[in-house]
Amino acid sequence: MSMATGAFAERGADLELVGISKRFPGFTAIESLDLTIPAGSFFALLGPSGCGKTTTLRLVAGLEEPTTGRILIGGKDVTNLKPYQRPVNTVFQSYALFPHMTVLENVAFGLRRRKLADPVGKAHEALRLVELDHLAARKPQQLSGGQQQRVALARALVNRPALLLLDEPLGALDLKLRRQMQLELKTIQEEVGLTFLHVTHDQEEAMTMADTIAVMNKGRIEQMGAPEQLYELPKTAFVANFLGQSNLFTGTVVGTTSTAISVDIAGQKIVVPVGRSHRHSGDVTIGVRPEKLSLHREAPVIDPARNVIGPAHVIDVSFSGVSTQYLIAHPSLGTIVVFAQNMAFGPVAHVGEQVWVSWDIEHGFGLADDPAENPRFAADTDTKSIAAQRHAALIAELGEA
Amino acid sequence: MKFSLGKWLLPVYAVLALTFLMIPIIYTFIFSFNDSLKSNITWRGFTLDKWLNVCKVQGGAVCEAFGNSLIIGAVATVAATVMGTMIAIAIVRYKFKFRSATSLLLFLPMATPEVVLGAGLAAQFLSVGVPKDMTTIILAHTMFCISFVVVTVKARVASLDPALEEAGRDLYGSPSQVFMRITFPLLLPGILAAALLSFALSFDDFIITNFNSGSVTTFPKYIYISASRGIPAEANVIASAVFLIALVVVVTTQVSAAARAKRLAKLG
Numbered sequence: 001m002s003m004a005t006g007a008f009a010e011r012g013a014d015l016e017l018v019g020i021s022k023r024f025p026g027f028t029a030i031e032s033l034d035l036t037i038p039a040g041s042f043f044a045l046l047g048p049s050g051c052g053k054t055t056t057l058r059l060v061a062g063l064e065e066p067t068t069g070r071i072l073i074g075g076k077d078v079t080n081l082k083p084y085q086r087p088v089n090t091v092f093q094s095y096a097l098f099p100h101m102t103v104l105e106n107v108a109f110g111l112r113r114r115k116l117a118d119p120v121g122k123a124h125e126a127l128r129l130v131e132l133d134h135l136a137a138r139k140p141q142q143l144s145g146g147q148q149q150r151v152a153l154a155r156a157l158v159n160r161p162a163l164l165l166l167d168e169p170l171g172a173l174d175l176k177l178r179r180q181m182q183l184e185l186k187t188i189q190e191e192v193g194l195t196f197l198h199v200t201h202d203q204e205e206a207m208t209m210a211d212t213i214a215v216m217n218k219g220r221i222e223q224m225g226a227p228e229q230l231y232e233l234p235k236t237a238f239v240a241n242f243l244g245q246s247n248l249f250t251g252t253v254v255g256t257t258s259t260a261i262s263v264d265i266a267g268q269k270i271v272v273p274v275g276r277s278h279r280h281s282g283d284v285t286i287g288v289r290p291e292k293l294s295l296h297r298e299a300p301v302i303d304p305a306r307n308v309i310g311p312a313h314v315i316d317v318s319f320s321g322v323s324t325q326y327l328i329a330h331p332s333l334g335t336i337v338v339f340a341q342n343m344a345f346g347p348v349a350h351v352g353e354q355v356w357v358s359w360d361i362e363h364g365f366g367l368a369d370d371p372a373e374n375p376r377f378a379a380d381t382d383t384k385s386i387a388a389q390r391h392a393a394l395i396a397e398l399g400e401a
Numbered sequence: 402m403k404f405s406l407g408k409w410l411l412p413v414y415a416v417l418a419l420t421f422l423m424i425p426i427i428y429t430f431i432f433s434f435n436d437s438l439k440s441n442i443t444w445r446g447f448t449l450d451k452w453l454n455v456c457k458v459q460g461g462a463v464c465e466a467f468g469n470s471l472i473i474g475a476v477a478t479v480a481a482t483v484m485g486t487m488i489a490i491a492i493v494r495y496k497f498k499f500r501s502a503t504s505l506l507l508f509l510p511m512a513t514p515e516v517v518l519g520a521g522l523a524a525q526f527l528s529v530g531v532p533k534d535m536t537t538i539i540l541a542h543t544m545f546c547i548s549f550v551v552v553t554v555k556a557r558v559a560s561l562d563p564a565l566e567e568a569g570r571d572l573y574g575s576p577s578q579v580f581m582r583i584t585f586p587l588l589l590p591g592i593l594a595a596a597l598l599s600f601a602l603s604f605d606d607f608i609i610t611n612f613n614s615g616s617v618t619t620f621p622k623y624i625y626i627s628a629s630r631g632i633p634a635e636a637n638v639i640a641s642a643v644f645l646i647a648l649v650v651v652v653t654t655q656v657s658a659a660a661r662a663k664r665l666a667k668l669g
Contacts, residue, residue: 094562
């Protein structure tokens with residue numbers, strides 16, 4: 001009990017997961033997970049539902065026991081400690097505020113259990129931090145969703161845990177409130193300097209708030225790093241498409257220089273800098289973000305600093321105010337997505353029009369995935385792209401004959 | 402004015418039904434003031450004597466029976482509520498062998514005719530050689546009350562969000578603290594309802610009691626026995642008093658709940 005019953009944590013502590021796996025009857029939630037979260041960081045665990053992120057959080061909180069592996073907080077092994085013995089607090093997805101207690105008693109609960117001095121004063125202080133001290137006497141069910149969320153945060157923060165766990169705490173809020181709470185959470189984290197471990201499936205939320213993001217898929221961490229790094233240089237097709245959208249093309253490396261590799265993609269040569277590709281020979285999947293693409297209505301002048309794909313034709317235009325999304329069908333590459341800022345009034349190209357796309361060579365990236373394990377082209381159920389792919393396959397077959 | 406059957410049918414029917422239900426109670430209440438002699442069948446004039454000297458007739462037999470019923474009800478209620486609550490939590494929260502069988506078996510005492518239950522239990526006490534007294538009545542009542550407690554409390558446990566207890570553990574509450582400060586207070590409305598139900602069931606049980614009571618007399622048994630030679634007005638006094646107390650309790654809780662809802666609405 002020494003850690004939990006001691007005084008307030010001065011600062012956050014490192015969290016280390018060593019070889020963690022968790023099996024439930026019938027399925028494996030987490031497979032040999034190693035993870036280190038440095039003290040004082042805002043760390044996001046991002047992944048689709050069922051990827052094992054919430055289970056990871058519950059293992060750290062002590063609400064589940066790992067099948068194998070160890071959990072260390074501040075260098076101390078807590079694997080066999082009960083939840084109430086760990087210097088960790090959780091903001092639950094459903095908030096889990098005690099309905100039979102006032103807001104103040106909810107916040108003071110942890111302090112009273114640890115028999116700390118002046119629980120009421122400290123609870124008021126925590127409520128002031130989340131700007132809810134004027135509602136201290138209310139019951140949780142008399143508060144709005146956003147207010148309940150802030151009470152849940154205050155109830156966890158007041159204990160000054162070495163590690164604060166957030167289980168999709170903003171999921172139940174509407175968009176505007178969520179934005180506001182994201183900023184508030186980030187500010188509070190910087191103010192108190194604790195280690196935050198935030199579990200979410202919302203990539204935008206993770207990118208806005210976290211210093212470091214770990215993208216989790218099927219019980220494994222696919223990639224970990226700063227938000228910009230993950231976005232600009234995704235390592236796997238999963239990360240490239242879970243964190244924003246990507247256009248992915250697969251081809252064979254046909255030329256290598258000291259600075260770049262060129263890849264033959266359905267007869268078109270695409271160049272990627274060596275430093276931006278995880279694989280440099282054989283089959284590779286390369287990608288580019290939709291907003292990095294420029295749309296041309298005439299064949300662009302050949303420029304060695306840019307990759308060009310085309311001609312292709314526009315199959316869909318959706319205008320969303322600040323930008324326009326174009327879907328472009330290429331006879332052999334399938335559908336390409338382009339986001340264009342609306343510099344002029346309205347869309348510049350129309351459905352059926354013939355267009356070319358180009359991008360700065362420095363904006364492409366090469367994935368570490370072995371393309372043989374993935375479909376050569378990302379599965380696309382769009383009927384037009386399927387038709388385009390069938391058409392391309394037929395032409396190839398006729399050419400061989 | 403045109404006569405409308407639909408408009409009058411429901412009120413007339415409701416008044417008739419209510420009157421029919423209330424007549425025995427009103428009769429009992431009125432005849433508790435009857436200046437009766439041995440039997441309490443004909444009206445002989447108004448008196449408060451029976452209310453003031455309720456325990457003096459027949460050497461206090463009415464009061465003794467009433468006291469026995471109170472003691473049996475209280476003990477059986479406490480025992481059944483404690484055990485039933487524990488069983489309910491175990492059935493909802495834990496996985497163990499024969500869980501569904503246990504759940505099913507707990508329904509049996511509610512489905513079995515009381516005569517069968519009472520006679521079977523009496524036979525068991527006889528074969529084991531346990532003399533029939535207060536203890537056997539309490540055992541019998543506890544047995545059938547447990548079923549009702551489990552059913553009532555189980556519903557409450559099932560609707561309790563497990564995240565609340567997890568939050569308690571996360572906030573440094575030991576298992577016993579989490580139970581006392583979170584689980585128990587949140588289950589309390591269900592537990593209280595179960596306890597009230599148990600007491601009511603135990604207090605007015607006659608059939609099972611009659612099989613397992615030996616020479617001990619409970620209030621329902623006293624009334625049954627004296628019915629053959631005339632129920633004394635003192636029994637009416639106690640029955641009326643019980644009815645009035647129950648009425649006061651119900652009205653008070655309803656009024657205070659309404660007041661609380663009003664207060665909450667004003668705050669919210």
